[in-house]
Amino acid sequence: MNIKAKLADKETIDRILVRMAHEILEKNKGSKNLVLIGMRTRGEYLAKRLREKIKQIEGIELPLGVLDVTLYRDDFRTRIKQPQVSVSNITFDINDKDVILVDDVLYTGRTVRSALNAIMEFGRPSSIQLCILVDRGHRELPIRADYVGKNIPTAYKEEIKLKVEEIDGEDAIYLIENENK
Amino acid sequence: MPLSNRHLLGMQNVPKEDIQLILDTANTFKEILERPIKRVPTLQGKTIVNLFYENSTRTRISFELAEKRLSADAINFSVSTSSVSKGESLKDTVKNIEAMKVDMIVIRHSVAGTPYMLTKLCDANIINAGDGIHEHPTQALLDLYTIREKKGSFENLKVCIVGDIAHSRVALSNIFALKTMGAKVSVCGPSTMIPKFIEELGVEVIYNIDEAIQENDVLNVLRIQLERKAREYFPSIREYVKYFGINSQRLEKNKKDILILHPGPINRGVELSSDVADGPYQVILQQVTNGVAIRMAVLYLLGTLN
Secondary structure, three states, X not given: OEEEEEEEOHHHHHHHHHHHHHHHHHHOOOOOOEEEEEEOOHHHHHHHHHHHHHHHHHOOOOOEEEEOOHHHOOOOOOOOOOOOOOOOEOOOOOOOOXXXXXXXXXXXXXXXXXXXXXXXXXOOOOEEEEEEEEEOOOOXXXXXXOEEEEEXXXXXXXXXXXXXXXXXXXXXXEEEEOOOO | OOOOOOOEOOOOOOOHHHXXXXXXXXXXXXXXXXXXXXXXXXXXXXEEEEEEOOOOOHHHHHHXXXXXXXXXXEEXXXXXXXXXXXXOOHHHHHHHHHHOOOOEEEEEEOOOOHHHHHHHHOOOEEEEEEEOOOEOHHHHHHHHHHHHHHHOOOOOOXXXXXXXXXXXXXHHHHHHHHHHXXXXXXXXXXXXXXXXXXXXXXXXXXXXXHHHHHHOOEEEEOOOOHHHOHHHHOOOHHHHHHHHOEOHHHHHHHOOOOEEEOOOOOOEOOOEOXXXXXXXXXXXXXXXXXXXXXXXXXXXXXXXXX
């Protein structure tokens, strides 16, 4: 694995999140019925930041949940490594809410498919909207994002890595070349 | 890190990392049990047979629920309604079940070592749900999970197992698992029910129940197994109750803060008095709830190994 390019730094990511927060509020005419669900692990931190931004704009702190979709994956039979599961944490009622599902990178769409299944088992939201920091293409399922931070067309061999301060010590988006593929 | 073995036959020689992984994974499943829809699609398409050659309520229902909540296809087999009563041998039964393409077998049998024999007979993942007086690993794991939930960690924790140590698979599995996790383990019971050489497993033997209560943080109280001729080992039930029965006066006299576990079913008024069995020190029904989460964790970790 080697880094090909740094696609965004802290300031750029921050500006993208401010824009997406406005887009979410515009489309939903405010924050009245919204809840945020971040997907483990990086999506959780993005969702936390979006909540901060929305609080600065609207003065309201949205409920925030964390979703772990490991148990809903479709690749248990084909993977070599066993994925580690962790706990989902959605403590509020999602029935009739507008759920903003937050993740870092949208690629094949399979993780989002698992997430949709998982969310439905917590209740019946009135809508689910997908908020993605980077859309890198190569979809294998009919899934699209409602809010996109950055469209970055990539090659199959490449990978997009989001780094966040809380885990990695910096905020950045990197384009990575993966020789193993 | 996946588990180091594709079967769960006992707690002996199971490394600390594996126990840790199972306990941590059970956290995830405990959360699922709190949801309105208590089901995940993880083991879809896997077939699991519950082969119970001995009676069971808790363990069998617990395994069956765990399997169904992971979306596996669960088949139940009980001896009384099967061809075993026509004289079919265990080996033939297992070979026939395997021929129907099953992925995992959960077995309970009155003969120690049966689960191990199954690993030599077929390709399925084997889970021991109790083999004679040998081991009952998922019970030990759920006991450890419950203890960890209440006490935080096993370092320097003092746990005493009370009752018929010699004929208890729960005792042996608990001793192995607790020792691996770093707890200080002792056993307490009538001397006829303490096996010779038990000290070689690194456990202390206490013959006085008051001393056991005073010195320990956790008591895991076993059932006196009257169906396994336990009555031959002490003069009368009344005498057992007098010297080893746990009641609230005894607990309050010796120590206030103690955690009481019991694997069930309880002989009320024998090993535990009713006021203790329903009282503030015990976590018996939490153990049952945690049992489903632990079994889901074991099934998930074994069922998704490649």
